[in-house]
Amino acid sequence: MLTKRIIPCLDVTNGRTVKGTQFADLRDAGDPVELAASYSDAGADELVFLDISATLENRKTFFDLVERIAERIRIPFTVGGGIATVDDILRALDAGADKVALNSAILHDPNLLDKASARVGAQCIVAALDVRKSSAGWTVRTRSGTAATGRDAIVWSVEVSERGAGEILLTSMDRDGTTEGYDLELLSATSRRVSVPLIASGGAGTMEHIKDAFTLGGADAVLAASVFHFGTFSIPQLKQYLSSHSLPVRL
Amino acid sequence: MTVGIIDYGAGNIRSVVNALKGLDVRVHISSDPEVLSMTDKLILPGVGEARSAMEALYRTGLIPWLRSSVQPFLGICLGMQLLFDRSTERSTDCLGVLPGTIAIFNSGKVPHIGWNSVEHDSSDPLLSGIRSGAYFYFVHSYRASLGDFTLGRTSYVEEFSSVVRSGNRWGVQFHPEKSGDDGFRLIKNFVDLC
Numbered sequence: 340m341l342t343k344r345i346i347p348c349l350d351v352t353n354g355r356t357v358k359g360t361q362f363a364d365l366r367d368a369g370d371p372v373e374l375a376a377s378y379s380d381a382g383a384d385e386l387v388f389l390d391i392s393a394t395l396e397n398r399k400t401f402f403d404l405v406e407r408i409a410e411r412i413r414i415p416f417t418v419g420g421g422i423a424t425v426d427d428i429l430r431a432l433d434a435g436a437d438k439v440a441l442n443s444a445i446l447h448d449p450n451l452l453d454k455a456s457a458r459v460g461a462q463c464i465v466a467a468l469d470v471r472k473s474s475a476g477w478t479v480r481t482r483s484g485t486a487a488t489g490r491d492a493i494v495w496s497v498e499v500s501e502r503g504a505g506e507i508l509l510t511s512m513d514r515d516g517t518t519e520g521y522d523l524e525l526l527s528a529t530s531r532r533v534s535v536p537l538i539a540s541g542g543a544g545t546m547e548h549i550k551d552a553f554t555l556g557g558a559d560a561v562l563a564a565s566v567f568h569f570g571t572f573s574i575p576q577l578k579q580y581l582s583s584h585s586l587p588v589r590l
Numbered sequence: 591m592t593v594g595i596i597d598y599g600a601g602n603i604r605s606v607v608n609a610l611k612g613l614d615v616r617v618h619i620s621s622d623p624e625v626l627s628m629t630d631k632l633i634l635p636g637v638g639e640a641r642s643a644m645e646a647l648y649r650t651g652l653i654p655w656l657r658s659s660v661q662p663f664l665g666i667c668l669g670m671q672l673l674f675d676r677s678t679e680r681s682t683d684c685l686g687v688l689p690g691t692i693a694i695f696n697s698g699k700v701p702h703i704g705w706n707s708v709e710h711d712s713s714d715p716l717l718s719g720i721r722s723g724a725y726f727y728f729v730h731s732y733r734a735s736l737g738d739f740t741l742g743r744t745s746y747v748e749e750f751s752s753v754v755r756s757g758n759r760w761g762v763q764f765h766p767e768k769s770g771d772d773g774f775r776l777i778k779n780f781v782d783l784c
Contacts, residue, residue, distance in 0.1 A: 340706065340707060340745065341702065341704050341705075341706045341728075341746055342704060342705045342706065342725065343704075344704050344705070379770075384704065384705055384727075406604075409604060409605065409608055410608055410611075413608075413609065413767065413768060413769070413770050413771075413773060413774060414727065414768055414769075414770060415727055415729070415765070415768045432637070433604065434604070435604045435605060435608065437605070437729075437765075437768060457639070457642075458638075458642075459637065459638050460637060460638040460639050460668075461701060461731065462637070462701045462703065462729040462730060462731065463637060463638070505701050505703065505729075505731075506701075506703060534699055534700065535699060535700070535701070536699050536701070536703050536704070559699065559703070559704070560704070589705040589725045
């Protein structure tokens with residue numbers, strides 16, 4: 340039976356893991372390669388690495404890091420942050436990444452999704468959405484959440500899946516780092532409309548939040564950072580908890 | 591022991607190479623039949639899309655050689671699918687060493703992504719020491735149906751072939767190089783095959 344995935348997320352800048360709240364106030368959370376190896380050993384199902392600075396000078400450091408991670412872990416991982424062309428995607432995959440997360444670049448040029456998917460296959464492409472709630476509903480933001488796009492999050496989710504994204508990574512900026520729980524309304528509204536796997540992100544604070552993302556939000560996987568980096572609970576504890584609530588997990 | 595990894599520009603070759611690093615093997619990454627003929631084992635990795643992959647293989651000139659190669663062979667993911675007659679992914683003719691057509695999952699969320707269990711009867715050397723029901727990492731939209739060639743089966747929407755064999759050619763739909771300890775065991779079993 341296909342299991343629900345637990346995915347620790349490592350935000351990386353200048354070769355270090357950091358974690359902020361609502362995309363700001365960054366705190367240091369350790370060496371990414373060591374963290375990656377310990378999460379892999381603890382039973383993480385996948386990992387996500389986001390180059391949150393993604394400047395040109397950081398780019399080479401980041402790809403070097405991707406190579407070192409690939410040598411250390413034997414579970415799949417996704418990299419994202421600043422990936423803007425098919426060449427960038429090929430470079431990330433060649434460095435050992437299994438998937439790439441695309442965000443600002445596909446908002447700027449949606450055709451990139453079609454091109455990338457045709458070149459490397461939908462299964463390598465994760466469309467990442469940074470979403471804020473407003474009076475108009477949920478809208479997508481770009482450039483690390485700093486700029487509005489005017490796009491409706493659910494409409495854009497449907498479009499990216501039709502254009503060839505193999506998964507959707509849906510981050511609630513309102514909940515990011517708050518540990519108040521995932522935006523379950525956003526998740527369930529999206530999961531009902533898209534036909535590709537949905538990864539919930541933003542707001543995990545308790546094991547119950549994660550259970551709810553699966554049972555009430557309809558997520559196929561959850562991304563979490565703070566709860567793992569700062570030891571609120573461990574991956575084995577979480578998986579035991581989910582299993583005791585009849586959710587299929589890889590133990 | 592030498593392992594040839596077939597390089598046709600459509601692989602996650604680095605992951606496979608990394609997985610082989612812990613074993614006592616020399617790895618040759620090549621698209622040259624003369625180089626690959628000298629190796630003891632062959633691995634055909636694959637990520638991506640069937641037609642592009644077959645076109646890339648065609649450009650290497652490897653296809654006739656692959657159909658008649660004699661070494662133990664392991665196709666991974668798309669590399670397994672290419673062993674079959676054809677794929678409905680852009681109506682692609684494949685290598686035709688296994689009978690049947692690869693087709694897309696006709697319901698459920700596609701791609702099938704994540705860790706799923708593989709049921710098998712443990713009698714094949716490739717699966718030695720791996721319990722039936724062990725979890726492996728899958729990421730694919732197309733699948734092979736069950737047949738005489740099925741060694742391992744997995745349920746998603748329906749039962750499909752997750753491990754296949756025809757003579758000295760094996761294929762796995764999942765990514766052993768990304769499947770933790772059990773995946774590493776499978777790769778070691780392949781390397782240890784006589």
